[in-house]
């Protein structure tokens with residue numbers, strides 16, 4: 001009998017706790033490669049498949065506008081891999097859609113159109129088995145009938161992951177681009193009540209052992225990975241229920257590996273205190289952000305949706321981070337700042353909700369505090385959540401108010417806040433050039449929510465440079481390279497349709 005050949009097709013994932021959209025590499029492909037070991041397992045991306053199917057397998061060079069649909073190819077012989085594949089394992093699922101600078105995750109519709117004619121067994125896995133949606137405010141796409149032979153719930157326990165994470169780490173060697181590696185530390189939510197959230201449905205609360213996390217990071221580091229985010233957790237500070245000794249047992253050995261980037265992601269503001277904040281500042285690298293899932297500063301919405309913190313609690317946490325995390329590190333960024341997530345369309349939302357959100361954000365600015373970014377999303381509704389019973393009622397009712405709300409926040413808070421956080425003349429180091437838009441090159445640092453820098457001139461992509469800040473846009477900055485860089489003339493590029 002022919003031996004099975006598995007091919008993991010990474011269509012990228014983004015969920016409340018866990019990012020796997022490039023430049024991030026999520027946990028799913030690594031764990032699955034480890035589970036399927038010692039069978040032959042290939043790793044390819046949706047960009048690889050698009051290149052073969054939509055671009056005759058020829059990657060255009062130096063496009064005027066970088067084509068981010070085929071940016072993250074693995075440079076392998078994809079037709080040969082597909083011809084030999086007996087089992088295609090599709091990883092897919094966007095549940096907290098965002099804007100991505102250099103990647104386009106696959107939608108269910110797109111992926112189905114790309115794989116329908118492949119002659120192999122097709123397996124769907126990842127958060128997409130519960131629904132996926134690339135655009136906020138739209139109903140999630142569900143799994144279509146008749147395409148997939150099997151659905152796998154890639155839900156492994158931590159005993160299995162101890163083994164799989166190490167056995168599957170090798171797939172990073174097939175990825176030519178630098179990636180920031182998403183590392184899992186725990187799952188489930190110690191709070192677990194927010195009306196829109198799928199995490200309590202998916203996972204019960206449990207934590208990985210420190211030794212397992214450190215061993216996995218060590219191995220990935222030995223394979224050349226330099227950037228890490230302990231991001232696959234609903235709250236990095238509630239690791240082992242926020243016990244500071246346990247947190248130290250996790251972060252101290254990781255800091256001793258001298259990683260270029262060691263960041264965290266989500267934080268429940270309720271868990272912020274002086275001791276835990278100091279610990280993160282001490283052991284992680286600068287540019288770190290605690291993404292606070294505040295979701296709403298309207299007390300009524302907080303109550304109706306059983307959200308995790310009151311506006312007062314969020315404000316208190318923002319103050320603590322500012323007190324202990326605002327000094328700058330060698331990369332030019334402050335060590336540890338808060339980020340705020342707001343969701344529009346939640347139950348009970350009124351015109352006043354938007355005013356409350358503005359009022360609190362303005363207060364934070366007026367009080368001289370720093371926030372690295374405000375993320376405003378429209379609710380996406382998933383089955384099994386309490387919001388599923390409410391539907392898009394509030395979203396539809398208030399939709400007409402969102403544009404001006406966003407604009408007000410961007411112009412009156414984001415812009416001056418950015419000028420405060422990264423003032424004119426700041427030098428940012430370890431910045432990597434990433435995409436071209438005509439005569440502009442976009443670049444950023446590796447890390448959690450790095451600021452996007454637009455630079456006049458077409459510079460070679462993938463270069464590490466230092467940049468001086470020359471201006472501020474609403475949510476990005478402009479800069480110029482400190483050292484002169486060779487530029488690529490415009491006429492060498494071709495426009496890709």
Ligand code: SF4
Nearest residue numbers: 189192193194197234
């Ligand atoms: S705090 Fe709320 S949004 Fe965050 S993971 Fe828990 S239930 Fe979900």
